Amino acid sequence: MTSSTNFLAPEVWSDPHPYFDALRETDPVSWNTWWRGWVITRFEDVDFLLKRSEHMSANTVATARAQATPEQLTRREATFRILGSWLVLNDAPDHTRLRRLTNKAFTPAMVAKLSVSIEARALKLLDAMETKESPDIIADYAHPLTLSVISQMLGIPEEEQSQVAAWGTAITPLVLDGRENKERREVAESVLIEMDEYFAALLETRRREPADDLISQLALAEDQGSLLSETEIIATCILLIFAGQETTTGLIANAILALGQNPAERIKLASQPDLMRGAVEELLRFCGVAFAISRVATGDFELRGEQIKAGDKLLLTIGAANRDPGQFDDPHRLDITRDTTGHLAFAGGAHYCLGGPLARVEASIAIKVLLDRHPNVQPRPQDIEWRGVIVAREPVALIVDLEPS
Amino acid sequence: MSDPEVRVDGDVCMGIGMCRAVAPGAFRLENGKSVFIPGSGTSDDDVIEAAENCPVEAILIGTRNAG
Numbered sequence: 001m002t003s004s005t006n007f008l009a010p011e012v013w014s015d016p017h018p019y020f021d022a023l024r025e026t027d028p029v030s031w032n033t034w035w036r037g038w039v040i041t042r043f044e045d046v047d048f049l050l051k052r053s054e055h056m057s058a059n060t061v062a063t064a065r066a067q068a069t070p071e072q073l074t075r076r077e078a079t080f081r082i083l084g085s086w087l088v089l090n091d092a093p094d095h096t097r098l099r100r101l102t103n104k105a106f107t108p109a110m111v112a113k114l115s116v117s118i119e120a121r122a123l124k125l126l127d128a129m130e131t132k133e134s135p136d137i138i139a140d141y142a143h144p145l146t147l148s149v150i151s152q153m154l155g156i157p158e159e160e161q162s163q164v165a166a167w168g169t170a171i172t173p174l175v176l177d178g179r180e181n182k183e184r185r186e187v188a189e190s191v192l193i194e195m196d197e198y199f200a201a202l203l204e205t206r207r208r209e210p211a212d213d214l215i216s217q218l219a220l221a222e223d224q225g226s227l228l229s230e231t232e233i234i235a236t237c238i239l240l241i242f243a244g245q246e247t248t249t250g251l252i253a254n255a256i257l258a259l260g261q262n263p264a265e266r267i268k269l270a271s272q273p274d275l276m277r278g279a280v281e282e283l284l285r286f287c288g289v290a291f292a293i294s295r296v297a298t299g300d301f302e303l304r305g306e307q308i309k310a311g312d313k314l315l316l317t318i319g320a321a322n323r324d325p326g327q328f329d330d331p332h333r334l335d336i337t338r339d340t341t342g343h344l345a346f347a348g349g350a351h352y353c354l355g356g357p358l359a360r361v362e363a364s365i366a367i368k369v370l371l372d373r374h375p376n377v378q379p380r381p382q383d384i385e386w387r388g389v390i391v392a393r394e395p396v397a398l399i400v401d402l403e404p405s
Numbered sequence: 406m407s408d409p410e411v412r413v414d415g416d417v418c419m420g421i422g423m424c425r426a427v428a429p430g431a432f433r434l435e436n437g438k439s440v441f442i443p444g445s446g447t448s449d450d451d452v453i454e455a456a457e458n459c460p461v462e463a464i465l466i467g468t469r470n471a472g
Binding site: 047048050051052096099100103104106107108109341342346348349350352353354356357 | 416417419420421422423426427436437457458459460461462
């Protein structure tokens with residue numbers, strides 16, 4: 001079956017679950033003429049396509065390149081070159097090679113070492129937020145926190161971080177959106193060129209004087225074993241700048257919003273901080289930021305009676321899969337003690353989110369620090385503007401009352 | 406002498422495959438989940454490296470004493 005719904009339009013996107021529930025029920029492998037691809041909403045199918053299908057490619061850049069005119073290839077040269085080297089948009093063996101080189105820095109054991117500094121940073125940000133008339137969880141708390149963490153990991157000096165933050169936001173529309181508008185594309189292209197130059201210079205500095213950061217580790221891998229190219233090092237840094245901010249910032253905000261809308265759960269978590277680990281998993285399931293991710297079919301296959309053709313795009317709607325009643329009882333209920341085993345908020349299979357362990361640590365600490373001091377934190381009544389990007393469903397701002405009266 | 410006992414927790418495993426990338430002889434994919442292959446000749450160091458690289462900590466390594 002076919003639909004033509006623009007699901008990023010505010011009337012759907014502000015509360016997408018009724019739409020995707022209906023789709024999952026009546027048309028689980030649905031051709032969408034607006035997105036121009038198959039929209040997949042059942043947990044079983046998304047899980048299968050992520051982990052076991054032999055026909056899924058993450059390389060949406062190759063498809064875009066093949067369909068681009070010579071003029072577009074020239075105008076979007078930096079986009080094609082840089083995104084073409086992102087591990088998230090590559091398949092084996094390139095993906096495997098790049099993932100091997102970056103994975104160790106993000107394992108649970110490695111990111112645990114950052115806990116003390118993350119907590120110190122969160123406390124400082126909270127101190128500053130407490131002086132504000134209209135504290136914004138995004139601008140005043142979550143975003144500065146995630147920015148400082150990923151910048152430190154990469155080796156970006158503190159005085160340059162706000163520039164880097166602005167860049168990360170500007171390139172978000174390019175990522176797996178599939179429907180970014182022309183103006184945002186042009187802005188993103190010029191931002192990519194700036195980031196390319198910035199990281200090329202930073203790489204050169206770290207080659208001469210290595211530091212204890214990821215860019216130095218990648219430089220060493222290039223020097224010592226030609227394990228990755230300079231383009232790939234720079235592309236990886238750019239990817240991590242985007243991926244290391246947008247998504248985790250949104251998770252923290254979505255979590256505070258969800259806890260505000262479910263006060264019994266917020267009270268439970270505030271009074272029993274040892275529930276945090278499971279609570280973060282449930283918040284990931286319930287309001288994880290990456291609502292859907294794209295794939296391209298590499299061969300023809302059948303899925304629930306629909307004929308998928310080689311070259312077709314598929315939208316793996318993680319946010320809908322995580323609310324599938326066939327997988328999770330009473331899925332629209334936030335329950336911080338439920339069993340969330342197997343949730344797909346970080347996807348699954350080879351492209352399982354590299355930053356997942358870091359996101360877990362950052363979100364746990366950010367929520368804990370906030371609830372410790374302000375257990376009744378409550379979003380103020382406001383019209384939430386949701387970012388219109390399918391890989392980052394999060395509010396643009398979230399004003400809260402730390403001590404509601 | 407002790408012999409490391411290696412097990413993949415099937416509930417936690419998300420089919421990511423870092424284990425296979427690090428120690429290809431010692432792990433195989435079965436229906437979206439990783440399975441440890443005993444007696445493959447893979448070094449203990451490589452098996453430990455594989456476990457340390459698992460993003461969801463699904464690989465459990467214990468030791469048991471032989472005899």
